[in-house]
Amino acid sequence: MSEYLLILVSTILVNNFVLVQFLGLCPFMGVSNKLETAMGMSLATTFVLTLSSVCSYLAFTFLLQPLGLEYLQTITFILVIAVVVQFTEMVVRKTSPLLYRVLGIFLPLITTNCAVLGVALLNIKKQNGFVESIMYGFGAAVGFSLVLILFSAMRERIAVADVPSPFKGSAIGMITAGLMSLAFMGFTGLVNI
Amino acid sequence: MSIALSVILTAIVALLGLALAFGTLLGFASVRFKVEGNPIVDEIDSILPQTQCGQCGHPGCRPYAEGIAAGEDINKCPPGGEATIQALADLLDVEATPLDAEHGEEKGKMVAVIREPECIGCTKCIQACPIDAILGSAKHMHTVIASECTGCDLCVEPCPVDCIDMVPVDQGISSWHWNSPKDMKIIATDKAASIDNEGAIH
Numbered sequence: 001m002s003e004y005l006l007i008l009v010s011t012i013l014v015n016n017f018v019l020v021q022f023l024g025l026c027p028f029m030g031v032s033n034k035l036e037t038a039m040g041m042s043l044a045t046t047f048v049l050t051l052s053s054v055c056s057y058l059a060f061t062f063l064l065q066p067l068g069l070e071y072l073q074t075i076t077f078i079l080v081i082a083v084v085v086q087f088t089e090m091v092v093r094k095t096s097p098l099l100y101r102v103l104g105i106f107l108p109l110i111t112t113n114c115a116v117l118g119v120a121l122l123n124i125k126k127q128n129g130f131v132e133s134i135m136y137g138f139g140a141a142v143g144f145s146l147v148l149i150l151f152s153a154m155r156e157r158i159a160v161a162d163v164p165s166p167f168k169g170s171a172i173g174m175i176t177a178g179l180m181s182l183a184f185m186g187f188t189g190l191v192n193i
Numbered sequence: 194m195s196i197a198l199s200v201i202l203t204a205i206v207a208l209l210g211l212a213l214a215f216g217t218l219l220g221f222a223s224v225r226f227k228v229e230g231n232p233i234v235d236e237i238d239s240i241l242p243q244t245q246c247g248q249c250g251h252p253g254c255r256p257y258a259e260g261i262a263a264g265e266d267i268n269k270c271p272p273g274g275e276a277t278i279q280a281l282a283d284l285l286d287v288e289a290t291p292l293d294a295e296h297g298e299e300k301g302k303m304v305a306v307i308r309e310p311e312c313i314g315c316t317k318c319i320q321a322c323p324i325d326a327i328l329g330s331a332k333h334m335h336t337v338i339a340s341e342c343t344g345c346d347l348c349v350e351p352c353p354v355d356c357i358d359m360v361p362v363d364q365g366i367s368s369w370h371w372n373s374p375k376d377m378k379i380i381a382t383d384k385a386a387s388i389d390n391e392g393a394i395h
């Protein structure tokens with residue numbers, strides 16, 4: 001039990017996917033202009049990341065490993081992720097129009113989120129088991145959501161702040177992201193996995 | 194040689210099988226989880242003039258489009274006039290009927306103008322405007338954003354001091370267009386049809 005907690009803390013804070021491992025930076029910069037969209041994106045990403053880490057683990061252990069096809073993992077995971085996202089979108093659209101309105105436009109975006117593929121590949125590299133894979137994916141997603149929401153809240157403030165003109169717009173966003181990354185470096189050594 | 198070949202074949206078959214399974218899953222899902230949208234409503238809505246005036250008896254153009262899709266008459270839209278009725282008739286493959294006088298008559302394009310010195314700033318017209326084309330705040334003069342106004346008349350009635358006029362839009366160079374022919378009796382059968390109609394009235 002404490003092992004799973006350790007994985008969660010590790011992925012959320014210490015080895016944060018965005019600020020420490022620099023994965024999933026495109027949505028981090030792209031969807032963080034408004035707090036509301038950032039929340040939608042976080043929810044959708046959490047969902048897809050957890051689900052896809054499970055599916056890619058299953059595909060790897062029950063298809064690729066028995067056949068000795070480990071070298072096909074990248075293309076297989078891309079396939080799995082794309083299908084999971086597409087399937088989720090269809091199911092959500094049918095079953096819950098309200099949820100679809102919140103998540104809908106973000107779901108296809110997540111297909112190309114490198115954090116999703118990154119989690120799948122790292123799960124294999126770290127030789128995580130089934131539950132560990134779920135925890136790892138979920139923790140990565142929570143870490144991503146935490147950082148994205150914090151960052152978008154900051155950017156909403158920055159948008160109305162009096163920024164010197166050379167730093168306006170994305171430039172100050174990048175600097176803020178760098179400072180956040182520095183701050184998250186402070187968690188190094190909290191847990192060691 | 195044969196070992197290498199078998200490895201390649203396994204890889205291809207495994208990926209192909211996976212892709213096939215996923216393809217089947219998605220294909221099944223697209224049938225099973227099909228969303229029944231009604232695309233005809235969108236098409237009807239795009240033909241309607243979007244004045245949101247409510248003269249058809251619906252609270253806006255979209256509800257009327259849904260009404261038409263459900264089988265309502267297509268001749269209840271005065272702002273759109275004959276052109277809209279004709280377009281709807283073509284789209285839905287029904288007979289084009291003349292505009293229903295009960296819902297109002299076709300006028301040229303109008304725009305609301307507030308006589309500003311008389312405005313008392315009651316904000317009633319702002320609340321009435323379906324497309325937020327009136328600007329102003331309580332106890333301050335209001336004005337109409339002419340480029341947004343659809344000429345729907347809805348602000349005229351609530352005004353307590355009657356300071357809103359509906360004026361025809363000036364035809365500048367950018368908004369000028371050919372007048373449609375007054376009399377559609379172009380060929381002999383048109384005349385025959387109109388005679389028949391008159392004969393039916395008597």
